[in-house]
């Protein structure tokens with residue numbers, strides 16, 4: 001069968017593996033080790049199956065209200081754009097705001113879906129190397145002549161956070177050099193100890209913040225994410241959405257998303273627990289001689305001197321732990337380890353200590 005010429009150049013994203021040969025502790029996809037709030041379970045038990053014969057609200061109005069009403073948001077519902085996972089939201093953003101006449105900028109080591117979307121929409125790309133300490137080189141990223149910039153904050157897979165003062169300085173430089181060009185801050189991991197860019201929305205109309213329910217809201221299996229920006233930018237996203245899939249968020253996801261938003265206190269506790277486990281695990285690895293990048297996310301990016309990332313990955317897999325390696329030039333020595341329960345992290349730490357001592 002002949003395929004469209006559009007398809008031949010595609011390089012799809014490869015997610016963390018999900019092998020079925022045995023039970024693994026999955027620390028390779030930054031999923032939460034904890035369940036969603038009990039409010040979600042209640043909502044699901046009370047869900048009226050009968051309503052599934054009807055299309056969902058295409059604009060997810062109640063869900064937008066619920067997201068906008070979460071503590072610390074301080075935005076109106078018309079500043080929220082929900083989608084079927086933040087990956088879909090990101091795809092619409094690439095389509096809506098990055099013009100193919102200039103390169104879109106992202107860090108060399110970053111979320112590996114960005115180059116995939118750039119390829120999908122035929123956008124030229126310029127990747128900017130990280131600094132030697134793996135932090136973002138914001139000065140280079142803000143140079144004149146870009147179609148816009150996108151990066152996760154905290155960055156993935158490094159876990160390193162750009163503090164608000166640095167983010168503001170970057171936004172000033174970028175919007176002065178590239179007025180009217182979108183700056184997309186992907187806050188997939190912001191709830192694990194970072195400070196959100198939300199307060200900067202007033203100052204910078206170019207700013208678009210993307211969030212997901214998958215990580216800090218324990219909803220990777222549900223598919224729910226959203227963008228926050230000016231009402232004007234959100235309307236532009238709606239135009240693209242309504243040209244592609246009118247109903248991206250189904251009835252169940254809308255109901256359960258609203259239930260999740262009603263219990264922000266539960267998720268704050270869970271995220272604090274994960275952050276505490278992360279800091280303890282990082283300290284343990286460092287004590288064992290590892291290099292651990294300073295993480296504000298629900299994972300750590302770390303290397304055992306003298307071992308490749310692939311070797312560490314294989315050793316952990318033998319012990320029943322799935323980790324993630326990227327093998328991209330400059331990160332071959334590193335593994336990305338999602339933070340699980342304190343017990344699992346303690347067991348993994350003991351395995352890794354033994355493995356790295358035995359060389």
Ligand SMILES: *Cc1c(COP(=O)(O)O)cnc(C)c1O
Nearest residue numbers: 085086087111152188212214225
């Ligand atoms: C996990 C992740 C996402 C995708 O989240 P979904 O909402 O599950 O699609 C987006 N950006 C980054 C940086 C991520 O790590």
